[in-house]
Amino acid sequence: MLGVAGYIALGIGATLLITASAFTVGGILALPLALAQRSRFVLLRIFVRVVVNVVRAVPPLVWLFLVFFGFSELGLRMSPLAAAIATFSVIAMSYFAEIYRAGLSALNRGQEEASAALGMSTIDSYRFIVVPQVFRVVGPMMATYGIGLLKDSALASTIGVVELTFRAGSQAQQTGQGLTVFAIVGLIYLLLSLPLAIVSRHVDSRLRARFSVA
Amino acid sequence: MITNLLSWTQYLPALFSGVGVALALTGIVIVLGFFLGLLLAYGSVSKVRLVKAVALVVVEVGRGAPLLVLLYIVYQGLPQFQLTPTAFASAVIAFTWSAGAYSAEVIRTSIDAVPNGQSEAAIVVGMNRVDSFRFIIAPQAIRVGIPPLMNIAIQFFQFTSLAYAITVPEIMQAAYFQATVTFDYFSVFLAAAFLYASITIPTTMLVSRLERHLAKHL
Amino acid sequence: MNDPLANADETAPLFLRASGITKTYKEHRAVDNVTLEIDQGEVVSIIGPSGAGKSTFLRCINFLEMPTEGTVSIGKESVAVEPGSRPPSRGDLAAIRRSVGMVFQSFNLFPHLTALRNISLAQERVLERSREEADERSYQLLKRVGLEAKSKAYPGQCSGGQQQRIAIARALALDPLVMLFDEPTSALDPEVGAEVLSVMRELADEGMTAIVVTHEMAFARDVSDRMVVMVDGSVVEEGEPHKIMSDPSHERTRKFLSAVVGR
Numbered sequence: 145m146l147g148v149a150g151y152i153a154l155g156i157g158a159t160l161l162i163t164a165s166a167f168t169v170g171g172i173l174a175l176p177l178a179l180a181q182r183s184r185f186v187l188l189r190i191f192v193r194v195v196v197n198v199v200r201a202v203p204p205l206v207w208l209f210l211v212f213f214g215f216s217e218l219g220l221r222m223s224p225l226a227a228a229i230a231t232f233s234v235i236a237m238s239y240f241a242e243i244y245r246a247g248l249s250a251l252n253r254g255q256e257e258a259s260a261a262l263g264m265s266t267i268d269s270y271r272f273i274v275v276p277q278v279f280r281v282v283g284p285m286m287a288t289y290g291i292g293l294l295k296d297s298a299l300a301s302t303i304g305v306v307e308l309t310f311r312a313g314s315q316a317q318q319t320g321q322g323l324t325v326f327a328i329v330g331l332i333y334l335l336l337s338l339p340l341a342i343v344s345r346h347v348d349s350r351l352r353a354r355f356s357v358a
Numbered sequence: 359m360i361t362n363l364l365s366w367t368q369y370l371p372a373l374f375s376g377v378g379v380a381l382a383l384t385g386i387v388i389v390l391g392f393f394l395g396l397l398l399a400y401g402s403v404s405k406v407r408l409v410k411a412v413a414l415v416v417v418e419v420g421r422g423a424p425l426l427v428l429l430y431i432v433y434q435g436l437p438q439f440q441l442t443p444t445a446f447a448s449a450v451i452a453f454t455w456s457a458g459a460y461s462a463e464v465i466r467t468s469i470d471a472v473p474n475g476q477s478e479a480a481i482v483v484g485m486n487r488v489d490s491f492r493f494i495i496a497p498q499a500i501r502v503g504i505p506p507l508m509n510i511a512i513q514f515f516q517f518t519s520l521a522y523a524i525t526v527p528e529i530m531q532a533a534y535f536q537a538t539v540t541f542d543y544f545s546v547f548l549a550a551a552f553l554y555a556s557i558t559i560p561t562t563m564l565v566s567r568l569e570r571h572l573a574k575h576l
Numbered sequence: 577m578n579d580p581l582a583n584a585d586e587t588a589p590l591f592l593r594a595s596g597i598t599k600t601y602k603e604h605r606a607v608d609n610v611t612l613e614i615d616q617g618e619v620v621s622i623i624g625p626s627g628a629g630k631s632t633f634l635r636c637i638n639f640l641e642m643p644t645e646g647t648v649s650i651g652k653e654s655v656a657v658e659p660g661s662r663p664p665s666r667g668d669l670a671a672i673r674r675s676v677g678m679v680f681q682s683f684n685l686f687p688h689l690t691a692l693r694n695i696s697l698a699q700e701r702v703l704e705r706s707r708e709e710a711d712e713r714s715y716q717l718l719k720r721v722g723l724e725a726k727s728k729a730y731p732g733q734c735s736g737g738q739q740q741r742i743a744i745a746r747a748l749a750l751d752p753l754v755m756l757f758d759e760p761t762s763a764l765d766p767e768v769g770a771e772v773l774s775v776m777r778e779l780a781d782e783g784m785t786a787i788v789v790t791h792e793m794a795f796a797r798d799v800s801d802r803m804v805v806m807v808d809g810s811v812v813e814e815g816e817p818h819k820i821m822s823d824p825s826h827e828r829t830r831k832f833l834s835a836v837v838g839r
Binding site (some may be wrong): 322326 | 418433438520523537558
């Protein structure tokens with residue numbers, strides 16, 4: 145029993161690697177997308193909206209297969225791990241773009257006006273006024289999405305990434321004790337998401353205690 | 359060139375049977391999930407400690423564990439008790455569990471969203487608790503709750519793709535079969551992506567229009 | 577109205593001059609060819625019914641609202657906007673905005689920064705003062721508006737009147753040549769508004785140059801040197817406040833005043 149759990153737990157590294165990479169890459173790639181959605185150029189705004197919505201309208205498993213099986217047919221061969229990280233990064237990007245957009249639209253227009261009226265440059269206005277406030281709004285949303293990403297990373301097992309779910313699957317086959325094995329892995333996922341859930345709740349309440357973002 | 363660009367469309371008909379299965383699965387899961395959600399929402403505010411604990415655990419696991427793992431728990435786990443549900447039945451059970459957990463949260467917050475003064479007002483005009491819930495609270499809560507419940511439905515339509523992993527003949531299962539026969543992986547999965555998007559995008563737009571419409575009378 | 581070119585020939589440098597300001601939204605002329613000049617130490621109040629374009633005009637002066645047409649000159653800086661030509665550069669706008677302080681109807685304090693930091697941030701970033709220097713000056717300004725005790729408080733922990741006084745200190749911190757007040761008390765209860773008005777009155781006594789859009793008729797009458805009445809995007813009357821209030825010459829001014837006084 146402990147041996148089974150130990151064998152499965154070795155997959156934590158791969159699971160966290162996929163989750164953390166996609167979270168980071170997606171979070172960074174989403175920044176220009178979020179800014180583009182506020183652009184003056186209508187075509188750019190429409191393009192970004194289409195990308196964001198199409199990525200989210202197709203299930204992650206389909207993107208995963210399209211990238212792993214489909215791209216290799218087109219000559220772009222990737223390891224399962226690389227394919228999983230690439231796919232989840234793009235998916236995370238489009239969700240984060242939405243999250244940033246929500247955060248920006250929650251920001252009172254007067255905030256940017258006030259910094260402009262004080263003669264602050266656009267960069268300074270973003271750095272000192274917009275980003276700190278938006279982050280307090282989107283921080284909890286990002287943590288929640290991070291938990292979703294952690295759960296979604298289980299899909300990587302279907303293309304052969306040896307992470308938590310994959311290891312659980314092979315143990316279930318060997319021992320014939322599917323319920324026990326998958327209950328263990330389910331518990332591991334719950335435990336892994338706990339820190340993020342706590343961060344999300346903590347940030348949220350600290351923020352409410354101090355000020356309300358108009 | 360154009361024929362080349364559109365060559366993936368030839369695979370659409372082969373996937374249509376999968377669409378039917380996916381939609382049927384979604385429909386069943388949403389209805390069962392809603393009723394499970396009602397039970398769980400009611401249970402999670404129960405004064406009986408055990409009921410409350412069970413409801414909370416079911417909700418937390420249903421939302422916290424990956425859906426794929428829930429699928430495996432049911433499909434590969436129940437045989438441990440000499441129960442062997444079919445793949446489709448397993449998918450229904452696992453998805454209902456998850457959908458119930460998410461619906462419970464929506465139901466709870468929708469009821470919370472109705473101001474306290476509403477039930478007080480109902481009591482003041484002489485209604486009993488059942489009538490107050492039925493005529494005053496529920497109608498208002500439904501306005502709040504319908505859009506998120508419909509978004510859950512859209513989510514679960516997308517989640518049906520996971521049932522591929524336990525051999526339910528939905529869209530991805532059909533696609534994977536086509537791909538292994540034709541070796542045209544990219545085009546086949548592109549066709550699958552198109553099918554999902556062509557159902558998800560219009561429904562999402564419909565839901566957000568409905569959301570705006572319902573919000574007008576709050 | 578004088579020929580603006582004739583005026584430009586006179587050598588006496590005007591403190592602030594906004595001339596020919598027009599702002600159109602589609603067909604609607606929200607501000608219609610308004611010209612306003614103000615001398616050092618002068619306080620001008622703009623009154624008029626709501627929807628007259630008072631706030632829009634004020635926001636055109638520091639280009640928070642891009643005028644469709646018009647020129648704004650402050651000190652040595654001058655920015656002109658002509659329909660069809662290139663919009664003014666960011667550098668030009670920043671130069672104007674540095675010379676103009678603005679106080680908003682809804683305060684627009686930065687909720688994630690303390691009162692002191694609200695005041696010191698722009699000094700550091702825009703005027704490149706050191707943190708110590710900026711903090712010191714901010715503290716002095718907080719004292720000036722009677723809120724030195726609130727220096728470490730966040731805006732959410734201050735009352736509306738206190739927030740608006742902090743906002744005034746924030747605008748003063750850049751040593752603007754002219755202050756713009758956009759209905760600074762209309763989001764406040766009357767008794768709280770009074771504390772803001774008394775700070776403004778003191779600043780005016782000390783020689784602040786300001787343009788105030790307001791509905792506070794008593795304040796406009798007693799504090800401002802000149803009163804401008806705007807109706808439907810245009811200036812209909814301009815002059816000494818007591819004179820306008822007791823003996824308005826324009827029909828629309830009369831109507832407006834009787835409505836306000838009647839309340």
